[in-house]
Amino acid sequence: MRLSLATWLLAGCGPVERFGGSEYVFSRRGESWTGARDDCASRGFHLADILDADEDAWVSAVSLVYGEDARWIGLNDRAEEGTWVWESGAVSAYSSLDMYPSPGADCAVIVAGQPVDTGLFEVGWQPARCPGTRPYICERLR
Amino acid sequence: MTTLLGSLWLVAASALAEEPPPQDPTEDPRDAALEAARADLDALEARVRELEGAAEQGEAATTRLAALLDAASTLLDDRNPEPDRVAAAERLGAMGEPAALPFLRGATRGREPAVQAAAVAAAGALGDTQIPDDALHDARSGMEVRREAIATLVRMQGRHAGERLWAAAGDGTLARPLRAEALAAMDEGYPALLDELGRPLVAKSDFLGLSSGITANGVAGGVLLSSIGTWGRSDEAVVIGALGGSVVGVGSGVLYARTRPVTAGQGLRYASNVAWGLGAAGLATAITSSDAFDLGEEGEQNVAALYRVVGVGTGAGLGMARLRDDIHPVDVAESDLAGVLGMGLAMSASDLAWAGTVSGIDAGACRRWSLDTPPPRVCTLRGLRQASFAGAGLAGAATGIAVHAAVRDAWDLQPEDLLFATGVGAEAAWVGGWLPFALKRDVYLSHATGAATLGFTGGLVASHFAHVPPRISAGLGWGALLGNAGGYGIAALARADEEPSIATMLGVGVVGAVAGGFTGSVLDPTPGDLVMLPVFVPLAAAEGAAVAYWLAAKGHIDDRQAVGLGLTASSAAGVGLTALATQIDPDPGDMAFLGTAAAWGVWYGTMTPLALQIPGEPEDGVLTAAITGDAFVLLGGLALLRPLDLKPGRTVVPQLMGVGGATTGALVVAMASPQAEHVAAGAVIGSTVGIGAGALIGPLTRGKRAPVGLLPRVRVPGTWGVHAMPGVPGAGEPGLYVSVDATGW
Numbered sequence: 001m002r003l004s005l006a007t008w009l010l011a012g013c014g015p016v017e018r019f020g021g022s023e024y025v026f027s028r029r030g031e032s033w034t035g036a037r038d039d040c041a042s043r044g045f046h047l048a049d050i051l052d053a054d055e056d057a058w059v060s061a062v063s064l065v066y067g068e069d070a071r072w073i074g075l076n077d078r079a080e081e082g083t084w085v086w087e088s089g090a091v092s093a094y095s096s097l098d099m100y101p102s103p104g105a106d107c108a109v110i111v112a113g114q115p116v117d118t119g120l121f122e123v124g125w126q127p128a129r130c131p132g133t134r135p136y137i138c139e140r141l142r
Numbered sequence: 143m144t145t146l147l148g149s150l151w152l153v154a155a156s157a158l159a160e161e162p163p164p165q166d167p168t169e170d171p172r173d174a175a176l177e178a179a180r181a182d183l184d185a186l187e188a189r190v191r192e193l194e195g196a197a198e199q200g201e202a203a204t205t206r207l208a209a210l211l212d213a214a215s216t217l218l219d220d221r222n223p224e225p226d227r228v229a230a231a232e233r234l235g236a237m238g239e240p241a242a243l244p245f246l247r248g249a250t251r252g253r254e255p256a257v258q259a260a261a262v263a264a265a266g267a268l269g270d271t272q273i274p275d276d277a278l279h280d281a282r283s284g285m286e287v288r289r290e291a292i293a294t295l296v297r298m299q300g301r302h303a304g305e306r307l308w309a310a311a312g313d314g315t316l317a318r319p320l321r322a323e324a325l326a327a328m329d330e331g332y333p334a335l336l337d338e339l340g341r342p343l344v345a346k347s348d349f350l351g352l353s354s355g356i357t358a359n360g361v362a363g364g365v366l367l368s369s370i371g372t373w374g375r376s377d378e379a380v381v382i383g384a385l386g387g388s389v390v391g392v393g394s395g396v397l398y399a400r401t402r403p404v405t406a407g408q409g410l411r412y413a414s415n416v417a418w419g420l421g422a423a424g425l426a427t428a429i430t431s432s433d434a435f436d437l438g439e440e441g442e443q444n445v446a447a448l449y450r451v452v453g454v455g456t457g458a459g460l461g462m463a464r465l466r467d468d469i470h471p472v473d474v475a476e477s478d479l480a481g482v483l484g485m486g487l488a489m490s491a492s493d494l495a496w497a498g499t500v501s502g503i504d505a506g507a508c509r510r511w512s513l514d515t516p517p518p519r520v521c522t523l524r525g526l527r528q529a530s531f532a533g534a535g536l537a538g539a540a541t542g543i544a545v546h547a548a549v550r551d552a553w554d555l556q557p558e559d560l561l562f563a564t565g566v567g568a569e570a571a572w573v574g575g576w577l578p579f580a581l582k583r584d585v586y587l588s589h590a591t592g593a594a595t596l597g598f599t600g601g602l603v604a605s606h607f608a609h610v611p612p613r614i615s616a617g618l619g620w621g622a623l624l625g626n627a628g629g630y631g632i633a634a635l636a637r638a639d640e641e642p643s644i645a646t647m648l649g650v651g652v653v654g655a656v657a658g659g660f661t662g663s664v665l666d667p668t669p670g671d672l673v674m675l676p677v678f679v680p681l682a683a684a685e686g687a688a689v690a691y692w693l694a695a696k697g698h699i700d701d702r703q704a705v706g707l708g709l710t711a712s713s714a715a716g717v718g719l720t721a722l723a724t725q726i727d728p729d730p731g732d733m734a735f736l737g738t739a740a741a742w743g744v745w746y747g748t749m750t751p752l753a754l755q756i757p758g759e760p761e762d763g764v765l766t767a768a769i770t771g772d773a774f775v776l777l778g779g780l781a782l783l784r785p786l787d788l789k790p791g792r793t794v795v796p797q798l799m800g801v802g803g804a805t806t807g808a809l810v811v812a813m814a815s816p817q818a819e820h821v822a823a824g825a826v827i828g829s830t831v832g833i834g835a836g837a838l839i840g841p842l843t844r845g846k847r848a849p850v851g852l853l854p855r856v857r858v859p860g861t862w863g864v865h866a867m868p869g870v871p872g873a874g875e876p877g878l879y880v881s882v883d884a885t886g887w
Contacts, residue, residue: 015499015519026520028502062518065507 018142019058024048025138026066033107033128036072036136037087045138047074050110050125051092059137064112072136075108075125084108088139095125102127109134210237214245217261220252228260235264243270250277250287258283259290266294266303274298275306278324279316292324296331304332305339312342318400347399350471351409356395358413362458363391365420369447375440407469412461414474418481418539419457423449425539428532433508433525476555477546483599484542485535490592492534496527497586553606562615563601569622569655570597573648580645614662620675620720621658626651628713634706661720670728677737679716681771686711688768695761735790736778738797743767743774745804746826753823796836803832 017024023045031039037047050056050073063071074087075097084097097108105127128134216222216230231249234242242264249261250273258277265273277283278291292310295303310316311324321342328336367387371379398404427446430437437445500523508521546553574593578585604610629650633643665671687708694704747770751763758766781788807828812821863883 015523017518017520019515028498058513058515061507061511061513062520065504065511065518065520067502067504067507 017062019062020055021142022139023142024059024062026063026071027135027138030133030135031072032133033072033076033130033136036134036138037074040136040138043138045140046088047072048137048139049074049086049088049090049092050094050096051090052094056094056096056110060110060112063110063137066135070109070111070126070128070134072128072134073108073110073125074139076106076130077127078106078130081106097125097127105129110137206237206239207241210234210239210242213237214242217245217249217257220254224254224256227254227257231257231260231264235267238268240268240270243268243273246270247273247276250280250283255284255286258287262287262291263294263297266298269298269300271295271298271300271303271306274303275310278310278320279313285320288320289323292320292327296327299331301335304328304335307332308335308339308342318403321403347403348406348409351404351406352399353409354413355404355409356392356399358409358416358461359395359398359458360388360392361420362416362454363387363389363394365450365454369451372443372447402465404465405468406471407474408465408467410471410474411464411469412458414478415457415461415464416454417457418478418543419453419455420450421453422457422536422539423453425532425536426453429529429536432528432532433505433521434529435525472555473550476550476553477543479555480542480546481539482542483595483602484545485539486591486595487599488534488538488541489531490588490595492527492530493588494586494592496523496530497588498584500524500527501584501586555602556605558610558612558615559602559605561612562605562610562618563598565615565619565622565655566601566604567594567598568619569651570594570600572622572626572651576644576648580641580648582641611663613665613667614659617662617665618655618659620716621661622651622655624658624713624716624720625654627709628654628717631706631709631711631713634702635710636706637700637703661724665720665724667723668727669730670733671723673730673733673737674723674728675716675719677733677740678719679712681737681740681775682715682719683708683712685768685772686715688764692761692765695759729790731790732782735782735788735793736775738793739774739778740771742797742800743771745829746770746774749822749826753819753826755819792840795840796833799836799839800829800833803835804829807831 017026025040025043025045027036027039033047040047048059050059059073074090075084076087077084079085084095086092096110107128107130108125109128111124111126213230213233217227217234220227222230227249231246234246246261246265246268250258250265252258252261262274262277274291274294278288278295280288283291292307295307307324307328311321311328313321316324325342364384364387367383367390368380369383371377371381371383423446426449427442429435430445431442500520503520503524505524508517508524511517511521571590571594574597575585575590578589626647630643630647632650633646638646689711690699690704690707693699693707694701699707744767747767748763751758751766780786782790804825805828808821808825810828811824815821861884
């Protein structure tokens with residue numbers, strides 16, 4: 001516990017959150033998408049991939065707790081415009097990406113909305129320009 | 143023959159004048175026997191006379207004892223009528239017989255106040271102070287008896303009796319009316335002794351101590367009884383308990399104070415104990431109500447009520463137990479200060495330790511967590527941070543109070559210590575708050591609060607070991623102010639980025655604080671310095687700002703440089719004038735006059751262009767006002783010099799009339815025309831007329847003591863009058879009728 005706390009303090013990150021079979025770190029500081037990717041890698045993580053609706057809802061809710069509206073996730077179409085893939089290489093048919101035209105926006109953020117009357121959260125992924133500075137979500141398998 | 147007669151005469155004279163010489167064993171034994179017989183005769187005669195005297199004394203003693211027996215029997219037999227018993231007591235007092243005292247003491251324990259009072263008075267008549275004193279302090283005695291005891295002690299007029307009365311006047315166990323009567327009796331009966339001993343210290347409750355103690359008791363009562371309502375789940379009971387408990391608390395406090403005086407220290411310490419108990423309950427509540435615990439709403443309320451009861455109950459109990467001892471209010475303040483500082487330090491440290499981990503967390507999102515999964519760990523950590531914060535506060539406060547208890551005798555808090563500590567704490571807060579900006583780190587409020595607390599504490603410790611006069615503290619603050627302004631100003635003027643500018647500000651500020659403290663140690667400011675600096679440094683700052691505004695508006699410098707120029711000018715003026723103050727001793731009146739001259743310059747420089755409708759940009763107007771202010775300062779300075787040698791005090795009336803004239807002129811013109819230039823013209827004319835009129839009539843207000851005014855007194859022939867009246871001329875617009883009349887010339 002003390003070691004973890006010291007680690008978080010030094011790294012400027014929050015604690016490691018757990019969901020399903022994965023561990024997540026929600027960063028404090030902002031980075032570009034590539035900077036976020038590299039930082040996650042340096043810690044043994046990768047930018048989060050969200051592969052189903054449950055994980056999507058959980059990540060969005062936790063992201064809201066951390067107090068930021070939009071965080072980098074691993075989804076990007078940097079290699080081929082319009083072809084969105086996960087940085088980790090994971091493949092899933094699930095997607096919440098708003099597919100409105102967004103030229104030059106090759107990376108994706110998860111946007112945590114405000115809670116609605118039903119107690120659920122509005123969630124969504126949106127394309128964003130990769131050089132923009134945003135906090136991010138790292139993930140690794142437990 | 144003559145010689146023989148002379149010798150016989152000498153022998154005879156010696157025999158008459160002196161005792162017989164020791165018997166010489168060579169003398170005749172018959173003479174010795176005769177002398178022994180004569181001595182035996184003398185002894186026998188003395189013995190007879192002794193026995194005759196004893197018989198007389200025995201007869202007198204018997205008579206006295208018989209009278210004593212009779213009076214005492216009458217006194218102590220409660221079947222006798224009250225007047226007889228009173229008379230018996232008076233007889234005993236008049237006898238002068240100490241043997242009567244036990245009977246009189248017994249009589250003071252009876253049931254008839256008149257008899258008791260008479261016994262007290264009789265004991266006093268016999269010179270006994272113990273019986274009146276005991277009666278005075280005996281709560282079972284009636285007020286009549288106790289008042290008689292006071293009167294008796296006054297009648298006795300002995301130092302011992304006076305000292306007993308003085309002690310009673312200051313005895314907190316006595317009812318207040320008796321203490322007041324005892325004090326009044328001291329005033330009347332023993333004024334010299336009262337002067338010598340001083341007025342008793344605890345004869346009267348201190349207002350501050352009384353009010354704080356009673357208030358605290360009311361709070362304690364309200365808190366304690368309202369908790370019952372909380373546990374009973376009744377909102378009405380909470381309110382009733384709070385109100386009723388407060389009333390009970392205040393009432394019991396008043397009753398307590400009626401019988402025992404409460405000093406300022408006692409009352410404040412009691413209030414302090416209750417307040418700390420309530421504060422500790424609040425912090426304990428913050429711990430268990432944090433997200434780290436899940437007691438539920440009802441559970442949290444119950445536990446909070448329990449904390450309040452324990453905290454306030456303990457505080458009130460400790461405070462009550464310590465009411466027996468007096469304490470100086472400063473000691474209470476020291477203890478509280480130590481507790482607050484300890485609490486502040488610990489809470490700031492805790493907050494900063496956790497800040498990087500859980501700052502920015504949306505607590506509401508934690509509380510609204512509605513997914514089936516457990517809340518994020520960061521929510522739990524946030525709760526732990528809250529609990530840690532409150533727990534640190536508790537521990538810090540306890541540590542601070544304990545430290546004070548340990549060093550209480552060695553610590554003597556002085557006002558100048560507080561001044562120095564405040565200066566150090568303010569500068570520390572400034573540095574602590576801005577340093578994270580300069581270092582491009584996250585900024586938390588605890589940076590500033592923690593630094594302030596640490597600086598204040600350090601200042602107190604330093605001033606304890608090295609006495610710091612107020613002028614050094616003032617110099618420190620002044621130097622810090624000028625240093626920070628100058629540091630940031632120079633950096634901004636040089637177009638440095640924000641972070642380096644802040645770093646420069648902090649560094650130069652610290653240097654300025656040290657230099658200011660040193661300057662304060664060698665500079666003993668005169669009244670003139672204390673007027674000159676507050677007048678001319680703001681004036682220089684305003685002028686620097688005006689110039690900077692003009693330069694920025696004209697595009698010569700950017701906005702950031704303008705800010706830098708203004709701050710630099712202010713700082714430079716402050717440093718320069720402070721240095722000047724070490725060399726000159728300006729007259730306070732002259733300095734104040736020059737300040738008003740500058741104000742008039744700014745006034746005319748602002749209003750005249752407006753009145754004359756001189757075209758120009760706002761920045762031109764600002765610069766014109768600043769320059770006019772400078773010009774008036776220059777003119778004012780010349781007026782103070784020879785040959786004019788203006789006395790600033792004599793400008794008060796003209797200046798006041800100038801202010802009045804400006805207001806009147808503006809109002810009068812505004813009634814006729816709403817246009818700004820007309821109103822400005824009215825104000826300028828009004829102020830000028832007011833100053834001129836004041837210069838003329840000023841001497842009249844000073845009488846014969848001041849025959850010379852600002853201007854030579856002008857004697858105008860005749861009688862003059864000026865009349866002004868608002869009205870509506872023919873055109874229907876509001877206007878003003880003004881007339882001047884002169885008669886008798």
